[in-house]
Amino acid sequence: MTLSLQYPIYGPEIQCPHCRQVIPALTLTDTYLCPRHGAFEANPHNNELVHLQSGRHWRRWEGEWYRQHTHPDGIRFEIHEALDRLYTQGYRATKVIIANRYKDLVSTYLERNTSWRGNSKSVPRLYGLPVEFSPDIPKEPHWDVINFDLEKEPGVPKRYPYFRLFE
Numbered sequence: 022m023t024l025s026l027q028y029p030i031y032g033p034e035i036q037c038p039h040c041r042q043v044i045p046a047l048t049l050t051d052t053y054l055c056p057r058h059g060a061f062e063a064n065p066h067n068n069e070l071v072h073l074q075s076g077r078h079w080r081r082w083e084g085e086w087y088r089q090h091t092h093p094d095g096i097r098f099e100i101h102e103a104l105d106r107l108y109t110q111g112y113r114a115t116k117v118i119i120a121n122r123y124k125d126l127v128s129t130y131l132e133r134n135t136s137w138r139g140n141s142k143s144v145p146r147l148y149g150l151p152v153e154f155s156p157d158i159p160k161e162p163h164w165d166v167i168n169f170d171l172e173k174e175p176g177v178p179k180r181y182p183y184f185r186l187f188e
């Protein structure tokens with residue numbers, strides 16, 4: 022048996038997605054054990070890490086864990102947090118790009134700008150920002166892991182960032 026086969030897919034140790042402490046794999050299992058957060062199981066079939074206690078899922082991209090959402094509130098909350106962070110850094114977001122795999126999950130929750138002029142094109146919005154979905158996964162594999170991206174521009178808006186006047 023080679024050494025790599027003794028460890029789960031993410032190797033002999035990982036950073037705990039909750040506390041970022043480096044935690045070891047239990048040899049010959051798919052489990053990592055955090056002294057504070059308990060067991061995480063790596064699924065070799067879909068490359069997901071599952072926190073057994075909470076059922077939360079993560080995927081990893083360039084050393085960072087990205088929580089995988091199963092409820093629209095989860096990803097909406099994460100986007101809201103990111104918008105807050107951006108605002109405190111002196112930027113404002115101009116667009117939200119959400120990973121295509123969440124399209125079904127979030128679509129019914131997006132704001133539709135039903136125009137009184139009967140405009141044919143209604144751009145879905147979230148927190149007042151136009152929403153797009155990511156391109157196909159084979160072209161940009163990180164979109165299979167990350168949840169969303171924000172397009173931004175410098176400058177603090179005059180008003181609270183999420184209340185922008187629509188066209």
Ligand SMILES: [Zn+2]
Pocket residue numbers: 037038039040041042055056057058059
């Ligand atoms: Zn932990």
